Amino acid sequence: MTDPYEPPAPAEGPARCLTVLTTTDDEAKAQELARGAIEARVAACAQVGAPVTSVYRWAGAVETSREVQVLFKTTEARYDALEAHIRAAHDYDTPEIIATPVVRGSADYLDWIAKETR
Template sequence: MAAGTAAGTTAGTAAGTTAWLTVLTTTDAPEKAEALARGAVEARAAACAQISGPVTSVYRWKEVVETASEWQVLFKTTGARYDALEAYLLAAHDYDTPEIIATPVVRGSADYLRWVEEETVEEETVEGETGE
């Protein structure tokens, strides 16, 4: 298998990117978290997403220290689909500056990582389809 595939349990690289990633974001309501998760999976920008919360976030925003309850969404994706996931999150998220942090997956179950790859393959337009 070529580098970047799920052969074995260590991350390869594809086009200079990490083969597999977890990507974290947060939002202020569970229904918003679910909408972000569902949209990313439907778009095949992520294979799956897990929602945790509420968590307490403490941060500085516009020179004021804030404390808020948030829900974390952890996406599983590939390096090849990161740009699509980030673009989706920036468009769909209602925060001015949403947290979007990617962490490389350095080891994992070969079967699971293969599934992540299969579920994030960008769908191609059917030949002859104009999209109109």
């Protein structure tokens, strides 16, 4: 019997897709990160979101700052290249880079992600 609390297995297919989140302190920088990733074909799409307020501990102090989120769509196979791109182009010492697997989605859209990142 299958455990009802176990998450479903990732979709089978030619490419497993991910969403990858990062933040930066300026919309122009966010746009540059997004455009550079698309031009390098390490992501098929990048969405630059509205500003968010981030609260975090850094160097022993609690900080609050305004940041802009960038959400990339890529494949598992291109993740390392996307992470390298973000690290090289980002001006933070420790940029947020968090990948989340896409468990389900439109087959046409997921195929498009795979094609655009080859």
